[in-house]
Each structure stands twice: as structure tokens, then as C-alpha cells.
Amino acid sequence: MPGFFPYLLDKTSLVNPYLPKLACLIVNENELLDYLQLSFAPHVGPSTVLRLIGEFGDAGKVLSASSKQLRCVYQIGEKTAESIQRSRSQRVQLSDELAYCKKHGVRILPYHNPSYPLLLREIPSPPPVLFCVGNLQALTAPKTLAIVGTRHPTLYGQRVTRRLTSNLSRQGFTIVSGLARGIDRIAHEATLEEYGTTLAVLGSGIKNIYPASHIPLAKQIQQDGLLISEVLPSSPPHSRLFPRRNRIISGLSYGTLVVEAAARSGALITARHAMEQNREVLAIPGMIDTAVASGCNKLIKDGAQLVESLEDIIEALPHHLQSSTHHKNHRNSSNSEQPSPKRSEALSDTERQILTVIPETTTLIDMLQLPEQIPPGKLLSALTMLELKQFISRPASNSVIKIKPTPTG
Secondary structure, three states: OOOHHHHOHHHHOOOOOOOOOOOOOOOOOOHHHHHHHHOOOOOHHHHHHHHHHHOOOHHHHHHHHHHHHHHOOOOOOHHHHHHHHHHHHHHHHHHHHHHHHHHOOEEEEEEEOOOHHHHHHHHOOOOEEEEEEHHHHHHOHHHEEEEEEOOOHHHHHHHHHHHHHHHHHHHOEEEEEEOOHHHHHHHHHHHHHHOOEEEOOOOOOOOOOOOHHHHHHHHHHHHHOOEEEOOOOOOOOOOHHHHHHHHHHHOOOOOOEEEEOOOOHHHHHHHHHHOOOEEEEEEEOOOOOOOOHHHHHHHHEEEEEEEEOHHHHHHHOOHHHHHHHHHHHHOOOOOOOOOOOOOHOEEEEHHHHHHHOOOOOOOEHHHOOOOOOOOOHHHHHHHHHHHOOOEEEEOOOOEEOOOOOOOOO
16 A cells, blocks of 8 residues: 555655655565564664664564574674564564554654654664654654643643743744643643644554543644654553653654653653753743742753743754744734845855755755756855855754745846
8 A cells, every 4th residue: 555654655655755865665564564573572672673774784684683693783682682583473463553554544654764753863762663643744844842841730830831832833833742631731732722733742552542531632633733652553551651752752852841840750851851862951940839840940950941931942942943933923024124135145056056955844965856967065065155154054964954045136
């Protein structure tokens, strides 16, 4: 069913129309089952899966390797090697999971799939596979912010979350959260009320929404946004899954805003992941005699950005998010006039050609459809000049996003 499974490389089903130069693209269902078998083998973590595939070339070759061959790979011990070889017993269950995905429209994104989020590729331990329900286009959102906090917010926390989330949605931000009670729920709901886009990262399988009372909210989210899980669809919620999913919440986002969090809150785990991923951490200050404020106040002491307004959030985020937000406001203002380009912003012919093919969503440089006459050396120097002139931003060394339109004339 190439029209359904994005890993079959049907170009009409891909979020990004340009196929990247990535190895290990999965082209049939049997290869996908191999990949899932390796990804969900006991005692085999996300980093180990990707390291093994890097060594052997694909999941099928890993599964057919001998224990001795597996143990030759760095940090692969006897226990891991035996677990991989015994994972064949999972094959029937994985086939059932795949059948569920086909029937219920669950999209499966292995790490090497072109639609796998670029920001998530950059984190230390990216999930080998994502299960998604909803609008995959939401994964290409140019501006993402995570909003997390306590499951038991004060009236102050509820009010602040709703106000800031609404304002962020109006500015075009996609809001990422965890579908939990409290702050998470308010962030999702406030986004939907503004007809915005929100991503919900689950601590369970797609089939077992938790808490069950949030099933109607989950259905609303998937209309324009996305439900995301790194575990098999039938997986029940489990305490060990929630800390793990927090790294995905922060990993999908340029920054993480913590609204209210006690000293031992799960939201602080998300903030810690954001720090480790070199993403911005922001926090709302709270009253010193309120338990749910202690975590946020500690974050601020430790260097998190103190947030009192929408402007504080925008100024703390990477430059290309600020520029795109300001540009949006300027463009929507009927009374403002376009300033004439400064002399320093004048583009060479090469820079103009390259800028023309750079989209306004984060894209791998290898995906750009460049004119044939532009050699790699000229490309890199032109990208440097375009970044200095503030026409583009480089969220990572291998990606680019346009933040200012190509000048006319």
C-alpha cells in the first residue's frame, strides 16, 4: 500500500517532496518488520539500534548476524547480542501491530524516513521509530515551542498558560506538549481554540490514550496536529515511559517553557532534556510559598529565561524564529510600508539563485534543488553570506530555513 506507508517512498505521501541522500531507506513491509523487530528487542536502546544499523547497513543484516559479529560492535555485550537473536519471537506480535497501523491510519516513521523531524535527529538518543496519527505536515512546522508543567496547576498557572499559549498560536507557533492533565491539557486546548497546531507526545501507545478522559481532546488534536508515540500502538501507559517521552517533547521544540512545577516534577525532566539538547529553557516565576512554583524558581536561579510576557519568549528563542515572527507582524500590518533594502543586503546572482530555492521550513541542505552550475564550494560561501545578511538561518550545520523573502528587482 504505497499510498499509505510513508516508508515506501511514494512521493505524494512524503512531507518533504525532495528525497534526501539518506542510507537505509525502508522500501517494503518485510524490511519494516525487520526494523521494528530490532527497535523493540529487549535490552536494545535507541542509540544501540542506530549504531548497529550504521555498522551492518540495515536491520535485516543485524538480525542475521552471529553473536560474535554483533559483539564486535562497540558497546555491544553478550546480553544485547542474545536479545537480538531471540527477538524473532516478537515477529507475530509486530505483524499484528502493523495490521493495526494499516487499519487505523497510524503512520510509521523510521529514523531514516525523509519525514522524520529534523530537530529530533539532533538529540543524543533519538527514537528509532515514531508512530503518528494526524497531519504529518505538522512535523515541518518552522516554529515549535514545548509547554509543560504540573498536573495540578493553580488558577494563576491556568490563566498564564492559556494567555501565553493563545498569543503564541496567533504568532504561528506550533505547541508541543504531553497530553497530560493540568498544564499540558490547557496548552493543547488553548492552541485549538485559536485554530492553531499542536503536537501531543504520548507516554503510551497510540491505541491506549492516557488518561482516557483525554480521548476526545486527542481526536481534536489529530485534525490539524499530530499524536506521536515511540512505542508500539498497543503499549499501555507505564511510569517508565513518561520520563522517556519527555526527551521527545523537548527534542521537537526550539525551546521548553515550564509554567508551574514542583521540586520533583516530570516537567523538570523535560527541562533537563532541553538543556542537554542545547535548546532554550524558559520558566514562569511563581510565588515563593507555593509548592508548584519551587521547580520553576529553581530553574530561573540556574539560568533559565524568566518569562513575564510573549516578548520574553520570542527574544529568548533562536534568531530565525524571532525574524519570522517579526516579519509576520510587519506583513500583516496594513499601515506599514516595506523598507527599501539596505546596501549591505544586496545579493549576488549566486546568492539570489540559492535563496530562491530555500523554503520557509527547516530543510536539509542536501534536499535543496540547486541549479547545476552552482558547485559545493560556492554553495557554502553563499549560505554564509545569506546568513550574515539575515536572509536565512542555520538551525543545524546540515539544515537551513529562509527567514526573509527574496528581494525583488
